[in-house]
Amino acid sequence: MAAGSDDIQALIALMARLPGLGPRSARRIVLQLITRRDSQMIQLAQLLDRVAAGARECLTCGNITDRDTCAICADPARATGEICVVQDVADLWALERGGAFRGRYHVLGGTLSALDEIGPEDLRIPDLLTRIEEDRTAEVILALPATVDGQTTAHYIADALADTAVAVTGLAQGVPIGGELDYLDDGTITAALRARRRI
Amino acid sequence: MAAGSDDIQALIALMARLPGLGPRSARRIVLQLITRRDSQMIQLAQLLDRVAAGARECLTCGNITDRDTCAICADPARATGEICVVQDVADLWALERGGAFRGRYHVLGGTLSALDEIGPEDLRIPDLLTRIEEDRTAEVILALPATVDGQTTAHYIADALADTAVAVTGLAQGVPIGGELDYLDDGTITAALRARRRI
Numbered sequence: 186m187a188a189g190s191d192d193i194q195a196l197i198a199l200m201a202r203l204p205g206l207g208p209r210s211a212r213r214i215v216l217q218l219i220t221r222r223d224s225q226m227i228q229l230a231q232l233l234d235r236v237a238a239g240a241r242e243c244l245t246c247g248n249i250t251d252r253d254t255c256a257i258c259a260d261p262a263r264a265t266g267e268i269c270v271v272q273d274v275a276d277l278w279a280l281e282r283g284g285a286f287r288g289r290y291h292v293l294g295g296t297l298s299a300l301d302e303i304g305p306e307d308l309r310i311p312d313l314l315t316r317i318e319e320d321r322t323a324e325v326i327l328a329l330p331a332t333v334d335g336q337t338t339a340h341y342i343a344d345a346l347a348d349t350a351v352a353v354t355g356l357a358q359g360v361p362i363g364g365e366l367d368y369l370d371d372g373t374i375t376a377a378l379r380a381r382r383r384i
Numbered sequence: 385m386a387a388g389s390d391d392i393q394a395l396i397a398l399m400a401r402l403p404g405l406g407p408r409s410a411r412r413i414v415l416q417l418i419t420r421r422d423s424q425m426i427q428l429a430q431l432l433d434r435v436a437a438g439a440r441e442c443l444t445c446g447n448i449t450d451r452d453t454c455a456i457c458a459d460p461a462r463a464t465g466e467i468c469v470v471q472d473v474a475d476l477w478a479l480e481r482g483g484a485f486r487g488r489y490h491v492l493g494g495t496l497s498a499l500d501e502i503g504p505e506d507l508r509i510p511d512l513l514t515r516i517e518e519d520r521t522a523e524v525i526l527a528l529p530a531t532v533d534g535q536t537t538a539h540y541i542a543d544a545l546a547d548t549a550v551a552v553t554g555l556a557q558g559v560p561i562g563g564e565l566d567y568l569d570d571g572t573i574t575a576a577l578r579a580r581r582r583i
Contacts, residue, residue: 190450192438196431199424204416205409214402216474218432219439219448225398230432232395233417237425239391240418249418251389275415 193219245316247292247309249274257281263289266323270313270342272296272330280328288326291316296334297341305341313342317351324352331358392418444515446491446508448473456480462488465522469512469541471495471529479527487525490515495533496540504540512541516550523551530557 193215200211218226242248243255250256257263267288271277277290293308305311317325327342329335343353359377360369369377392414399410417425441447442454449455456462466487470476476489492507504510516524526541528534542552558576559568568576 190435190438192431192434192450193448196428196435199428199431202424203413205405205412210404212474212477213404215435216448216472217403219435222436222439225401226432226436229395229398230429230436232391232398233425233429233432235391236389236395236414236418237421237429239389240421249389249392249415251391273415275411278411 242292246290247274247294248277248290257289263287265289266321267326268313268317268320268322268324269326269328271328272335272338276328276330286326288324293329293338296329296332296338298334308338310342310345314345317346317349322351324354327353327355329355441491445489446473446493447476447489456488462486464488465520466525467512467516467519467521467523468525468527470527471534471537475527475529485525487523492528492537495528495531495537497533507537509541509544513544516545516548521550523553526552526554528554 197208197211197215200206200214201208203211206214218229239251240249241251243250243258244253245258246255248255248257252259265288267286268291269280269286269288270291270293271280272293272295274292277292280286280290291309291313293310293313295303295308297303297305297308316322325342325346327339329339339355346353357380358373359380360366360373366374396407396410396414399405399413400407402410405413417428438450439448440450440452442449442457443452444457445454447454447456451458464487466485467490468479468485468487469490469492470479471492471494473491476491479485479489490508490512492509492512494502494507496502496504496507515521524541524545526538528538538554545552556579557572558579559565559572565573
């Protein structure tokens with residue numbers, strides 16, 4: 186048994202299953218953790234324990250939080266009448282890092298998918314429709330992925346809100362900031378050209 | 385506060401400091417762990433706790449183990465009279481994965497370095513010399529990195545054993561298995577040419 190002990194082997198195997206890691210990077214991480222036991226390993230174990238015990242979904246929007254209502258839903262300054270609909274919490278965090286959106290979010294928990302038999306009831310779509318009605322929302326921004334399933338989901342939500350007074354918008358598509366045209370796919374270039382603006 | 389709670393933020397920051405990870409991959413890992421709390425997160429916390437409590441260095445060779453003597457040093461079949469000297473535990477594990485070496489190891493814990501003021505007493509070199517004498521070792525294989533510091537360390541150990549009957553050897557240098565000549569550095573090609581063998 187090369188790698189120390191059964192526990193060390195199990196730890197490497199578990200680490201190797203995390204996204205972006207493999208056996209080699211997991212071994213490096215575990216070796217570093219063992220040599221930095223007090224400053225990293227014990228701290229990591231404690232934080233994992235605390236987060237595992239405390240983390241749950243915000244009852245309103247589905248963001249991850251350690252309370253019933255997340256910090257964004259609890260902040261009265263963010264009651265702007267805008268709800269940004271995202272696929273998952275990673276996308277919510279990405280939008281928050283941008284810092285441009287000051288309204289609230291709604292995490293669907295996935296996208297509609299005929300192939301994987303995911304219907305509206307499997308996502309947080311009924312909650313969204315109830316929430317829009319109750320909160321008298323003015324605008325719903327669909328920040329869903331530009332994939333087939335993402336766009337199907339966006340269309341489904343837009344259809345469901347067609348008879349209401351709510352404005353439904355989507356993120357603009359075009360050339361990314363700092364993006365080189367030469368490296369962009371044809372679809373993005375076509376979309377950017379169609380949506381061209383006067384300078 | 386976008387990312388859930390202070391504990392989640394702290395967990396991401398700690399994860400991002402592990403080798404090979406950054407803020408983005410740490411966020412992905414933490415999000416996956418939260419969604420797989422029972423199957424991964426709690427298990428990971430427990431394993432980290434157990435390894436932090438149990439892991440220590442083998443008193444003989446410096447390998448990481450959960451006992452005083454590692455499995456390799458405790459295995460009588462591996463008392464072949466050969467000691468393979470390695471820089472760190474990662475290198476020991478790499479050699480064990482190869483499975484070609486059936487003797488025992490000695491982990492130096494680094495290499496000599498004038499720049500970083502690392503002398504023989506800062507490494508496990510005195511222990512190595514005592515061990516070679518006491519065990520009546522026949523051969524010492526220096527499997528040290530092909531860097532300046534690694535080779536300085538190898539020369540230092542070879543010098544210290546010059547007046548003994550111990551055979552001191554080093555790993556062969558040459559073309560890696562499956563290596564394309566075109567992609568190899570000049571030093572490796574020169575070394576492989578000098579050490580050419582009759583087929």
